[in-house]
Amino acid sequence: MMIRVYLVLLCSCMARGKIGYFWHITDIHYDPKYSSQGNTDSMCWNIRTDIDTGGIRPARRVAGIFGNYTCDSPWALIESAVHAMKSNRPEEGTEFVLWTGDAVTHNSEMSEELRLQSMKNLTDLLSHTFSSQFVFPALGHEDIGLNFSQIASLWKHWLPSEALQTFEKSGYYTIEQKLKKYRIISLNTNLWLNPVTGVDNRVSQHHQNQRTGASAVNDNTDDPHGQWEWFDQILASALEKKEKVYIVGHTPPGVDERASGASLLQDSHNRRYLQLVQRYASIIGGQFYGHWHSDTFRIIYHEGVPVSWIMMAPSITPGRPNFPNNPGLRLYKFETTSGKILDYTQWYLDLQEANAKGRASWQEEYSLLSYYDLKDVNAMNLHDLAGRFIKTNDNAFSRYYAANTVFLPREVAHRTGCGGALSGTCARQHWCSVTRVNPGPYSDCISLNAFALAEACSPTPRFYIALHVVSALCCLLLSR
Numbered sequence: 001m002m003i004r005v006y007l008v009l010l011c012s013c014m015a016r017g018k019i020g021y022f023w024h025i026t027d028i029h030y031d032p033k034y035s036s037q038g039n040t041d042s043m044c045w046n047i048r049t050d051i052d053t054g055g056i057r058p059a060r061r062v063a064g065i066f067g068n069y070t071c072d073s074p075w076a077l078i079e080s081a082v083h084a085m086k087s088n089r090p091e092e093g094t095e096f097v098l099w100t101g102d103a104v105t106h107n108s109e110m111s112e113e114l115r116l117q118s119m120k121n122l123t124d125l126l127s128h129t130f131s132s133q134f135v136f137p138a139l140g141h142e143d144i145g146l147n148f149s150q151i152a153s154l155w156k157h158w159l160p161s162e163a164l165q166t167f168e169k170s171g172y173y174t175i176e177q178k179l180k181k182y183r184i185i186s187l188n189t190n191l192w193l194n195p196v197t198g199v200d201n202r203v204s205q206h207h208q209n210q211r212t213g214a215s216a217v218n219d220n221t222d223d224p225h226g227q228w229e230w231f232d233q234i235l236a237s238a239l240e241k242k243e244k245v246y247i248v249g250h251t252p253p254g255v256d257e258r259a260s261g262a263s264l265l266q267d268s269h270n271r272r273y274l275q276l277v278q279r280y281a282s283i284i285g286g287q288f289y290g291h292w293h294s295d296t297f298r299i300i301y302h303e304g305v306p307v308s309w310i311m312m313a314p315s316i317t318p319g320r321p322n323f324p325n326n327p328g329l330r331l332y333k334f335e336t337t338s339g340k341i342l343d344y345t346q347w348y349l350d351l352q353e354a355n356a357k358g359r360a361s362w363q364e365e366y367s368l369l370s371y372y373d374l375k376d377v378n379a380m381n382l383h384d385l386a387g388r389f390i391k392t393n394d395n396a397f398s399r400y401y402a403a404n405t406v407f408l409p410r411e412v413a414h415r416t417g418c419g420g421a422l423s424g425t426c427a428r429q430h431w432c433s434v435t436r437v438n439p440g441p442y443s444d445c446i447s448l449n450a451f452a453l454a455e456a457c458s459p460t461p462r463f464y465i466a467l468h469v470v471s472a473l474c475c476l477l478l479s480r
């Protein structure tokens, strides 16, 4: 009996492999002009507005030391976030940091020089903090006023020469962790943006021309900068080498779950992305994105079966117009030998409290498995979790909804998104965006009739259920 227990324990230990961690940070949106005494009506800058200089002066809302729900990030917030990452280092060690873009401010009037300086300051801060680890960055849709070679020269100490070559030319790269059997693919999703919706509509025409001319949507072919051909080739060779692949990028496919269906990737690129993921699902260990600033996920299906997942980490910046959130940092736990993702812990800063106390205490918000009562991180379990959003008598949606804005205080949250009350419509909107990563099927899902239909015949992954039963039986037999 004891021998059997020992063998089972030994086998599960061997199967588990070495544990490692990596951070995922995104959407810092550093604004060097932020002032803690700045006016929240004018981007938290310390400038006199017309109202200030006029006769009547309304009560000014002062920005605060660590940021404001209506503005981009001050340096104090970013420093506190990086300090939290450094001081909450797990014992087993942090293998690397994923940094998925939108480093610089939303503000379109910021000069190119100041944008580059911002990027340099952030790069220096991360380099000093994680001197023995690598940071794997991806370009965000706000980072496109700068050209690839300028950014490459800032990031060259993180990227091996092969990666640097493709990055300098086109803004994407791959890194093979040769000894560990996993690979990171960092995409330049700016190449696939919809030219109409994919550029911030507050960006002035001048800057649009400047940015698109510099490095972004300057290629209207089916395969801008050859990224599709390259991506396919890398996935094919990873399949051959039996490597696990992490796909990393800024703008994810699918729609914004908070803004009722806004999508940013061009339809044809969105479709092509899903096709590639379906084809190579067996080797994709995870897809890690940012951009929406919220805490959410997506499931990719193939013939009705959930085959892969995308995780979006919430932003460090609290400010996104109409959709604020508390600042967040995410720490993934994984098996270094196989690349299998085991769990993550979401960290956050209660911004109001930090500003009131004048001190930023980052704390753990939740861990994926225990928060949602999941056994394992896989597409099937996440599909089940999304299904619980639209079930009555299940608290999964209220939990997800609180995490979606990183525990935003109720009085701020009720002005945004679904409002104070969690209605069925709100749950449906989130459920549709999580399970329909294509704008067309999403619109069908969101319409009421389609919803009733979808609920009645939502994808029933019988095959996977059968597989689970078979594997459970195998385990049982093997442990005898």
Ligand SMILES: [Zn+2]
Residues within 6 Å of the ligand: 027, 029, 102, 142, 291, 292, 293
């Ligand atoms: Zn952003």
Ligand SMILES: [Zn+2]
Residues within 6 Å of the ligand: 102, 140, 141, 142, 250, 251, 291, 292
């Ligand atoms: Zn973005």
